[in-house]
Amino acid sequence: MTYLMGIDIGGTKTEVSILKMPMDISSHLSLKNLTQWASSGGRPEIIFRERVKTLRLKGFEQVMRRIAELAMTGLQAHNLSADDLMSIGIGMPGPVDPIRNQMIHGNSAIFVDKDISNTLSTRLGFHGKVVCGNDANCFVLAESCIGKASHLTAQNPKSCIIGIVLGTGVGGGCFVDGKMLLGKRGSAGEFGHMTLFQNGHPCYCGQLGCSEQYLSGPALEAAFTRRIYAQIESRPSANQIFELAEQFDPIAMAIVKRYKKHLAQFLSQLSQAFDPHAIVIGGGLSKQPEIYKGIEEMMKNYLYLPEDGPMVLQNDLGDSAGVVGAAFLPILNDMM
Ligand SMILES: [Zn+2]
Known part of the structure; x- marks a missing residue:
């Protein structure tokens, strides 16, 4: 052993x-x-x-x-x-x-x-x-070699797998040609600080409109709280907002719909840059089945090469x- x-x-x-x-x-x-x-x-x-x-x-x-x-x-x-x-x-x-x-x-x-x-x-x-x-x-x-995308790496060791962690922040990385893409200083894959919206929400990194300010758990919670300010008794967590949307709460449904649009735009930008075989989603929000429903179709609205785009997969190793x-x-x- x-x-x-x-x-x-x-x-x-x-x-x-x-x-x-x-x-x-x-x-x-x-x-x-x-x-x-x-x-x-x-x-x-x-x-x-x-x-x-x-x-x-x-x-x-x-x-x-x-x-x-x-x-x-x-x-x-x-x-x-x-x-x-x-x-x-x-x-x-x-x-x-x-x-x-x-x-x-x-x-x-x-x-x-x-x-x-x-x-x-x-x-x-x-x-x-x-x-x-x-x-x-x-x-x-882990997901490229042992988890969800291991079959893609097994079929083609040169596969390009992008991983995105949607949690307290937004992180990520790129596994390509059998290696992690590290960059000059090891900081390749800081996708959470790529600009999603010019002049958007301020980010702690000093920039405006970073994707993390739209796609992290706290960003989703803040968006929901802003819409129900006067009626709020306790602030629901990101996962509870998804549950509220399933129960047809109109504000939660609108917030989740917009979240998915932002996610599709973000994943499309990454696809433009890397042309990955698959994008594996991890982090606390990855457990929500709703974020995968129709996301590959939605991405076609933003992709330069809309046909045969990347698979978007839920992680396997939790x-x-x-x-x-x-x-x-x-x-x-x-x-x-
Ligand atoms: Zn930032």
Whole structure:
């Protein structure tokens, strides 16, 4: 058996997992073998998965100590030592410079420019490979190789898969030619800050009209709240707004209709740029069946090449995509 560790460090929660891979896959590890296995239903066995609060206000050293303790707990629970792991992959809440293997920007400032790989290796006594990557990229990697789009990658290893995370913010990434597209500084795929509307809603990044201000959960909630200001007793969540729309609440229906129009425009712009085989949707809003209904047809109104556009797919791995993708970060480059 081969063991991989995947860690997903978020601003509020951090998750540590240990994955077990069957020997026949891990001893002949290639993108083709992996994706063929996954597309016929194979999945890594998650033998340990636990979350702790990140508690970033306690400072970097304390935070790393807690993560290492949780990792040790997982290893000990299965009578493993750190060196039984093949590698450790870490998803980070911001872009990660692929050369320095460090996060270069993000709201969780305590991780910026920190050597997390070395800090963790030292604390665990681990001598193998540790690779950090952006958390949205981990989602895309997981869904492209092991999840929803693994059959497309198996059929054609050069496939282009776009992943979009619709959650508290809007993130994403691009898996193409068997690799994550990273760009110069590891910040490729920051689709949430692409302009959807000139002079639109202000964004915390300093620009106006960023797609995140229209497509994130909080954006949907704000749009609904604005329409019912005087009557409001409690502010419904984004998922509750979808439920209200299903119950024919007229304002919720109008808000969801407009949300889907914005989503179709946004996905069409990404298609213009990447011509992907598929777009896989993740994040809290991806659970709503409504966002997939007719979306490919709607996109035809905005696509330069409307015929045979990309498939728009709901993710397969759910909230385990983050740790699964992180676990595969270190070995992806060796799998060509
Ligand atoms: Zn922005």
